[in-house]
Amino acid sequence: MSKEKLRIIPLGGLGEVGKNMMVYEYGENILIVDVGLMFPENDMLGIDYIIPDFQYLKDKRHWVRGIIVTHGHEDHTGAIHHLLELIQAPIFATPLTRGLLEAKLSRGGLLSHVQLNTVHAGEAIKIGPFQVEFFHVCHSIPDGVGLGITTPAGLVVHSGDYKFDHTPIDNWPTDYAKLAEFASRGVLALLADSTNSYRSGWTPSERVIDPAFDDVFRSAPGRIIIASFASLISRMQQVGNAAHKHHRKLAFAGTSMVENAKIARKLNYLEFPEDLVVSIEQALKMKNADVVLMCTGTQGEPTSIMGRLSMGTNRQFDILPDDTVVLSSHPIPGNEESVYRTINRLFRRGADVIYEAIAPVHVSGHASQEEMKLLMHLVKPQFFIPIHGELHQLHQHANIARKLGIPNDHVSIVENGQVIEFIGEQMLHGERVPGGYIFVDGAGVGDIGPSVVREREALARDGIFLVNLNLDNNSLTLCVEPEIITKGFIYTRNGDDLLVSARKLIIETIRNGNGNLQQDLEQALKTFLYNKTRRRPMVFVSINRK
Numbered sequence: 301m302s303k304e305k306l307r308i309i310p311l312g313g314l315g316e317v318g319k320n321m322m323v324y325e326y327g328e329n330i331l332i333v334d335v336g337l338m339f340p341e342n343d344m345l346g347i348d349y350i351i352p353d354f355q356y357l358k359d360k361r362h363w364v365r366g367i368i369v370t371h372g373h374e375d376h377t378g379a380i381h382h383l384l385e386l387i388q389a390p391i392f393a394t395p396l397t398r399g400l401l402e403a404k405l406s407r408g409g410l411l412s413h414v415q416l417n418t419v420h421a422g423e424a425i426k427i428g429p430f431q432v433e434f435f436h437v438c439h440s441i442p443d444g445v446g447l448g449i450t451t452p453a454g455l456v457v458h459s460g461d462y463k464f465d466h467t468p469i470d471n472w473p474t475d476y477a478k479l480a481e482f483a484s485r486g487v488l489a490l491l492a493d494s495t496n497s498y499r500s501g502w503t504p505s506e507r508v509i510d511p512a513f514d515d516v517f518r519s520a521p522g523r524i525i526i527a528s529f530a531s532l533i534s535r536m537q538q539v540g541n542a543a544h545k546h547h548r549k550l551a552f553a554g555t556s557m558v559e560n561a562k563i564a565r566k567l568n569y570l571e572f573p574e575d576l577v578v579s580i581e582q583a584l585k586m587k588n589a590d591v592v593l594m595c596t597g598t599q600g601e602p603t604s605i606m607g608r609l610s611m612g613t614n615r616q617f618d619i620l621p622d623d624t625v626v627l628s629s630h631p632i633p634g635n636e637e638s639v640y641r642t643i644n645r646l647f648r649r650g651a652d653v654i655y656e657a658i659a660p661v662h663v664s665g666h667a668s669q670e671e672m673k674l675l676m677h678l679v680k681p682q683f684f685i686p687i688h689g690e691l692h693q694l695h696q697h698a699n700i701a702r703k704l705g706i707p708n709d710h711v712s713i714v715e716n717g718q719v720i721e722f723i724g725e726q727m728l729h730g731e732r733v734p735g736g737y738i739f740v741d742g743a744g745v746g747d748i749g750p751s752v753v754r755e756r757e758a759l760a761r762d763g764i765f766l767v768n769l770n771l772d773n774n775s776l777t778l779c780v781e782p783e784i785i786t787k788g789f790i791y792t793r794n795g796d797d798l799l800v801s802a803r804k805l806i807i808e809t810i811r812n813g814n815g816n817l818q819q820d821l822e823q824a825l826k827t828f829l830y831n832k833t834r835r836r837p838m839v840f841v842s843i844n845r846k
């Protein structure tokens with residue numbers, strides 16, 4: 301038996317939803333699966349997005365034999381250009397995923413340096429010591445794949461994002477036969493998507509949306525505006541089908557939507573009649589009842605088209621009283637508040653709004669509990685590792701595995717950075733490696749820490765409290781009264797009292813001061829302001845010594 305061991309190193313997506321990235325390592329060989337990004341939670345202000353921490357790979361970059369991207373969603377592809385700055389390795393993806401990657405990489409001027417390889421579901425390729433078989437999975441974007449990775453230590457099945465849709469929009473179901481065939485060879489470990497592990501039953505087929513769209517299209521008096529994710533290509537097809545049936549023209553609004561639709565059409569993943577799609581400019585000149593517009597902004601993001609429409613700040617067009625707006629999406633946890641705020645604003649502008657809670661205009665692209673069970677029964681793994689999900693989702697998924705008879709010590713719930721090792725027929729926990737957040741803010745990567753985020757958060761929520769002091773350097777006394785400036789800090793009615801007390805506090809603190817005066821003052825003021833107002837503005841003290 302070989303002394304080498306198979307190591308599985310999760311760098312993203314375990315313990316969170318987003319920035320999925322898995323490293324498979326055998327000897328001095330590494331295979332990377334997915335390099336995604338995560339969009340910040342509402343409390344991470346000013347951050348564009350978050351990427352995995354690549355530190356573990358830094359001194360192993362020459363071990364990397366290949367990078368596989370399972371499908372075209374941002375939480376699987378979005379950080380790849382950052383990884384390519386560190387590592388040069390061939391990338392493998394199916395045609396649509398490749399098309400979307402090409403567009404992304406060419407925007408960054410990276411395309412000419414990258415070795416992009418097209419693979420198809422059903423194919424097998426050798427990447428270092430890893431024999432990788434790509435099998436088709438249904439999801440909310442076409443051309444997704446899962447992986448059967450044969451390593452010297454055994455066969456590992458990596459599900460990618462999947463669901464078992466028997467009637468998918470592209471008529472291409474998940475490859476059940478391949479999964480069963482893996483089982484006949486013996487599967488060492490299954491790593492499977494946990495996103496919906498708390499949902500009982502089956503995820504409905506994408507088809508259930510068709511009748512709901514039909515209803516909307518039949519009764520809408522004016523324009524129809526449908527918001528969705530730019531990467532939900534199958535939803536574009538469904539909107540196109542409904543538009544064709546009800547004699548409306550379809551226009552896409554927004555760069556990412558227009559670009560993705562163009563790529564998917566070119567590669568034949570979207571089939572529209574020749575004259576169905578018109579430009580947004582054309583659509584806006586047509587009769588309202590003759591058009592349907594598709595745009596982004598289902599999460600209440602204020603800068604998206606739907607966000608701007610709801611606030612009346614969109615440049616190209618506004619909401620009209622006869623509009624029917626459809627939010628074809630599910631609010632990402634944490635976004636519910638802003639989604640409903642957007643819905644309220646749209647109603648206020650006179651639109652009729654249809655959303656998931658009142659009509660089946662969205663279904664999930666991820667497996668529910670019964671599908672998870674089916675996957676485990678088909679694959680029959682010895683070991684199980686839940687992936688893609690927050691800790692509660694990973695735990696629910698592990699519970700399902702145990703219920704199906706996988707022994708407790710054959711199930712590993714780990715978060716990013718916890719190495720798992722397979723030695724012989726044993727699964728062990730290895731060392732911990734960095735697996736945290738890297739914030740990307742504009743052009744800068746990693747130069748913005750959590751403290752900056754906290755400051756921005758405080759600024760946005762409670763404003764700022766500025767104190768300007770002129771001290772006599774010899775006597776350490778104030779030359780003039782402390783100057784206090786506040787911005788965005790609300791202290792209403794007895795506000796004047798508050799400032800008087802704050803000044804007193806400042807003078808006292810200076811009198812008793814020893815050590816770091818600025819720090820002491822800021823600390824004292826923070827405590828004082830919180831006790832008086834239950835608010836935590838950013839406090840900043842500047843001291844001029846004369």
Ligand SMILES: [Zn+2]
Binds near residue numbers: 373
């Ligand atoms: Zn996905």
Ligand SMILES: [Zn+2]
Binds near residue numbers: 375376461
């Ligand atoms: Zn995903």
